[in-house]
Amino acid sequence: MASKNANDRLGKLAQKLNNHKLDQSIMIGFDGYVDSLYGVIHKKSGKEKQFFKDISGFADHVKGLSGKSGQVELSLKEIKIGGNAPIMSQAMGSLGFQVHCLGTLGFPKIHPVFEDLHPNIQVHSLENPGQSDAFEFHDGKLIFSDCGSFDDYNWEKVKDRMGIDDLKKIYLDSQLVAAVDWVNLPHASDIWLGLLDEIVKPNGSVGKKFLFDLCDPSRKSNQEIREALQIISRFSEFGEVTLGLNENETNIVFDALENPGKKETSTEEKAKAIFDNMTIACLLIHPVNRSFAITQKGMVQVEGKLVAEPKILTGGGDNFNAGYALGCLLELEMEERLLLGMGCSGAYIQNGKSPDLSELSQYLESWMER
Numbered sequence: 601m602a603s604k605n606a607n608d609r610l611g612k613l614a615q616k617l618n619n620h621k622l623d624q625s626i627m628i629g630f631d632g633y634v635d636s637l638y639g640v641i642h643k644k645s646g647k648e649k650q651f652f653k654d655i656s657g658f659a660d661h662v663k664g665l666s667g668k669s670g671q672v673e674l675s676l677k678e679i680k681i682g683g684n685a686p687i688m689s690q691a692m693g694s695l696g697f698q699v700h701c702l703g704t705l706g707f708p709k710i711h712p713v714f715e716d717l718h719p720n721i722q723v724h725s726l727e728n729p730g731q732s733d734a735f736e737f738h739d740g741k742l743i744f745s746d747c748g749s750f751d752d753y754n755w756e757k758v759k760d761r762m763g764i765d766d767l768k769k770i771y772l773d774s775q776l777v778a779a780v781d782w783v784n785l786p787h788a789s790d791i792w793l794g795l796l797d798e799i800v801k802p803n804g805s806v807g808k809k810f811l812f813d814l815c816d817p818s819r820k821s822n823q824e825i826r827e828a829l830q831i832i833s834r835f836s837e838f839g840e841v842t843l844g845l846n847e848n849e850t851n852i853v854f855d856a857l858e859n860p861g862k863k864e865t866s867t868e869e870k871a872k873a874i875f876d877n878m879t880i881a882c883l884l885i886h887p888v889n890r891s892f893a894i895t896q897k898g899m900v901q902v903e904g905k906l907v908a909e910p911k912i913l914t915g916g917g918d919n920f921n922a923g924y925a926l927g928c929l930l931e932l933e934m935e936e937r938l939l940l941g942m943g944c945s946g947a948y949i950q951n952g953k954s955p956d957l958s959e960l961s962q963y964l965e966s967w968m969e970r
Contacts, residue, residue, distance in 0.1 A: 613936050614961040622696035622957070624929050627774035628685045629702035630758065630791055631781040633730040633745065634713050635682030637914055638674040640735050649675060654739045674735070678912075681713055682732050684780035684813055687915040691922030691944060691954040693718030697929075700770045702762065704729045704749060724770075726761045727753045730784065734914045741913045747784050754787035755794030764798065771799050772806070776925055780813040780918075782828055783820060792831050800838050808839035809928050813921060817852050825856035833879040841880040842928070844921055847887040850874065868892065868899065882934075886920050886945075891938045900934040904942045905967050911952035919954055920945035943967065 640658055643650040652658040662672070681687060689701035698720055705714045705725035714723060728749040735742040759767065771777065779795065782788040800808075812832045817825050835841050845853060847867055854870035857877055865873075867887065875883040875894045883894045892901035923944025927937030940960070947955040947963035955963060 609935070610939065610964045610967055613932075613939055614964040616930070616932070616936075617957050617961045617964075622926075622929070623698070624775040625698045625700065625770075625773045626689075626692050626776050626778070626925070627700045627702070627770050628689045628692070628778040628780070630704070630726070630753075630779065630788070631683040631685050631730070631750075631785055632703035632705040632714070632725070632727075633682030633686075633732045634679065634711060635732045635734055635914060636679050637677040637734050637736055637912070639677060640737070641673040641675055644673065651675070652737060655737050655742065656739075658735070658737065658742075677736070679713060681717065682734075682914070683729070684815060684918050685778075686714065686717065687918040687954075688778060688780060688922050689721050690718055691915075691919045691948070692925065693720035694954040694956050695922065695926055695944075695960070696720065696957055698722075700724060700774065702726060702758070702770075704753065707761070724762055724766075726758055736913050738910065743914070745784065747786075750785050750787075753785060755791045755798075758791055758794065759798075767795075767799055768803070771795075771808075772803060774808070775929060776809040776811065778811040778813070778921065778925065780811075780921075781815045782812070783815040783817050789824075789828060789831055792828075796831070796834060800835065803838075805838045809925075810835045810839050810841045811921060811925055811928075812841070812843045813917070814843075814845065814849060814853070816849060817856075818848075822856035825853055826858065829853070829874075829878050836879045836881065840882075840928075842882040842884050842924070843878070843880055844884040844886065844917075844924070845871075845874075846917060847885070850885055868901075872899070884924060884941075886917065886941065891920070891942055893934050893938060895934065900938065902935055902938040902942065905946055907946055907949045910949045912949060916945045916949050919948040922954070923960070939964070 639651045641649050642652045685703040689699045693699045700722050702724045704727040707725055707727050710725055711729055730745055730747045732743050732745040779792055850870050853874055871883055871885050871894055885892050890904045920941040924937050924941035927940040943964050
C-alpha cells in the first residue's frame with residue numbers, strides 16, 4: 601500500500617489529467633520497424649508450453665548448446681508497430697496530442713502494420729522499415745534487428761522525400777520535437793545536424809521542448825557517443841532539451857566520457873557526470889524500478905511500481921518518454937513528470953496498449969491501492 605503522501609500526490613495528479621484537454625502538436629522521428637514479439641519456449645508437452653522467465657535462464661540454456669548446436673522454439677505473440685518514433689507517436693496520439701510521425705514506415709507505400717496507427721497521428725514515411733524479432737522475458741527483452749533499409753537513409757533523403765518547406769511547417773507547428781533511436785540509424789547524427797542547421801537555427805529560439813533518446817549505444821564507439829552528446833547540447837540554444845537514458849545506457853554513456861572519474865560509482869553519480877559533460881536542461885534516467893531527473897536545481901527521484909505480470913515489454917521506454925513529455929507540455933513539476941512517465945509506461949506494460957488520458961488517470965489511482 602502506498603503511503604498517505606504518495607496517495608495524495610498520485611490522486612492530485614490523476615485529477616489534473618481529468619481537467620486537461622490536449623491540443624498541442626508534436627513532431628517525432630526518425631525510425632520505424634515491423635516488430636515480431638515472441639515468447640521463448642523452455643519446455644513443451646502437447647499444447648502445454650513453459651516459457652523461459654528470465655534472460656539469464658535463457659542465456660544458460662544457449663551457453664549449454666555451445667559445440668553441440670540445438671533448436672530454440674519460439675511462440676509468436678504479436679506482429680506490431682516497432683521503432684521508438686512510431687511507438688512514442690502511438691502513445692502521444694493516444695493521450696490526445698496531434699502527432700507528426702516522420703520515419704521509416706514504408707516507401708513508396710506505407711507498410712500495412714502502420715495503417716492502424718492512432719487517428720491523431722499524421723504519418724510521413726521516408727524509407728522502408730527495419731525488421732525486429734523481440735524475445736520477451738519477465739526481466740527484459742532481447743531484440744534481433746535487420747536495419748539494412750537504413751543504410752542510405754540520411755538528411756538529404758529526408759529533405760528530398762519530405763520537402764524542406766513541409767519540414768519547417770511541421771517544426772513550427774510543434775510544441776515538442778522528439779528525435780529518437782540514434783543508435784540504429786547509421787546517419788542519425790547527420791539527420792539531427794540537418795534538422796538543427798536547416799530547420800531549428802533559422803527560426804531562432806521559439807520556446808520548443810526537445811527530447812532525445814539514444815537507444816542502446818553499446819555498438820557505437822566512445823567518440824561517436826561523445827559527438828552525439830555534443831549535437832544534443834547544441835539544441836539547448838533554441839529550447840528546453842531533455843536526454844533520456846535507461847540504466848544500461850547510462851553505464852555505456854558514462855564509460856564513453858573522457859576522464860569520467862572513478863569507475864566504481866552509482867547510477868546517480870554516473871548520471872551526474874553525464875549531465876555535467878553536456879549543456880541540457882534535464883537528464884532523465886529510468887531504471888526498471890524508479891526514475892530520476894538531474895537538472896541545474898539538483899536531482900529528483902521517484903519510486904516506481906513494478907508490473908507483476910506484464911503483457912508487453914517492448915515499447916515501455918517509449919511510453920515512459922510519452923508520459924514525461926505530457927508532463928513537460930503541461931508545465932508540471934519534475935516529480936509529476938516522472939510519475940506520468942512511469943504511469944504511462946506501467947499502464948502500457950500491464951494492459952498491452954498505450955493508455956488514453958482517462959486510462960492513465962485510472963492507472964495512477966490504482967497505483968494508490970498497491
